[in-house]
Amino acid sequence: MDQETIVAIATAPGRGGIGIIRLSGDNALSIATSITGIQLSPRHAHLCSFHDNAGRALDSGICLYFPGPRSFTGEDVVELQAHGGPIILFLLLRETCKLGARQADPGEFSHRAYLNDKIDLTQAEAIADLINSTTARAALNASRSLQGIFSQKIETLVAQVTQVRVYVEAAIDFP
16 A cells, blocks of 8 residues: 555635644654644644744644554544634645645545555445535435444345355255
């Protein structure tokens, strides 16, 4: 699998109170450490400043570090939670790319989670369905699939079909 560190803006486009930049990969922690200038503890919210490579403050916010394999993607994941202005997020995104990250393709975080056995294919598709839901019912169905409910039902059906197949084959071989 590709070992590049990827980065993307994880919040919807436009202005908002908070904007999130998400990194995933082997260099996520070192990139975040360069931007924040602090040592990050796993699963701890750090109030910090975000700086460019010249040491100029870009913004302040919260930084979270989730070490792999206990993260969404199964890799090291870092979230930079800054103010949600598009320019601030662009500057942070640009800075992470200067430090070695590559801008993620659409769905690439979910793809990595699937490849690292953190979610199954149905759950990966459910993420896209949930994001693109246009009705409450569609969102609830996608959420149930994301939680693994649909996958569990499929696994139960596969087990039942396998039992029937074993019975049929045994009946053919040993009438």
